[in-house]
Amino acid sequence: GAGVSQSPSNKVTEKGKDVELRCDPISGHTALYWYRQRLGQGLEFLIYFQGNSAPDKSGLPSDRFSAERTGESVSTLTIQRTQQEDSAVYLCASSPTGTASVDQPQHFGDGTRLSIL
């Protein structure tokens, strides 16, 4: 069984450009999370999807950030008009369910390293 897959693994772009990051969760996992990890720091929660419920967007740092998920499959995180402060590793994680088994851990992808020039 494949794990959580993220693409691209690395992305370098110029300030002001838009970027789109992709996450393929583990099949059957209903919950999907996006995190940002700046160099040498911990994980910063961005957004959470659970099935067809409205996503929890409370962690998105600005309106330049948005994310979508189609059903219980692929998710994309979009950053518009990128800034140098957006440089970080963006990690995606999925888990079997959001509430029925709250002790279920998250399974993480390898992340996308985003560098804004």
Added chain:
Amino acid sequence: AQTVTQSQPEMSVQEAETVTLSCTYDTSESDYYLFWYKQPPSRQMILVIRQEAYKQQNATENRFSVNFQKAAKSFSLKISDSQLGDAAMYFCAYRMNYGQNFVFGPGTRLSVLP
């Protein structure tokens, strides 16, 4: 709001020795879950161990064990017989029983010396 604190930015241990990584958290909830994750240079986050707050018995997974002190809101990780492959960033994480968010601490970088 829940917070997770790891007061040791860096730790080192001699191979085959034992090391303890500290984690404290702040919450007003009584039901929650605690996790330790390991992040090697590959960036992959790997679950090391988990603890249910309603369980008094400390969780153990082979060489990894926790000291869970609910009243003190402390959740330390003990690594016994340290191996070179244990070198990584270690993150303590908290999750409410009914919530979705995982709250992560800032991490502790562990070095294992041969």
